Amino acid sequence: MRQTVVRLAKSYTPMIKFVGARHPVVQHTGGAGAHACALDGIAPGSSQCLPAAEYLSKLKPFEVVSYKVKNTPKKGVSETDKRRLTFTDRALHENEVASVLDLPKRFRVRPLEDPEIDVINAGGAR
Known part of the structure; x- marks a missing residue:
């Protein structure tokens, strides 16, 4: 018998070492709850939640809009005036x-x- 074959014939030991104990499996009680970022705790499918078709029908098409800061004749531009922007139609x-x-x-x-x-479509594998 060859020595290299005997030396390589040991049991498989995984290279990944997991630290700590197993994590507990959380059992969900069912029913979708409100998302953590949802305003006022709105749950999916509730009366306050808009259907996707209704929401998309209210969207306006994307449009490039140019703005100009409204200047006050007194002391230049104040902070509140910077927030109030007025539309100025201009050529590109x-x-x-x-x-x-x-x-x-x-x-x-x-x-x-x-x-x-x-x-x-194959999930990235070939």
Whole structure:
């Protein structure tokens, strides 16, 4: 018998060492509760919760808006005036675009290709 085979034929020992005891398994009592970041403890499916279709129907399309700080003739611009912004309609300057679709090709997000989509759908494994 070869010595190297005997030396390598020992039992498998995992390289990962877990510190501490096992964590307890928490049993949930069922029913979805309010999210920790929800305002006023609104629970999913409650009467205060808007359905997604209703919420999305109220959204306005994205629009580039330019603002200008309203100046007071007295002592320049105060802190409260900085918060009050008024809309000023103006033409776009050089190197400004009104939409992401107007960007040059090198700055646009490139579309996914079929091999990339297949890898994503496979969960990242090939």
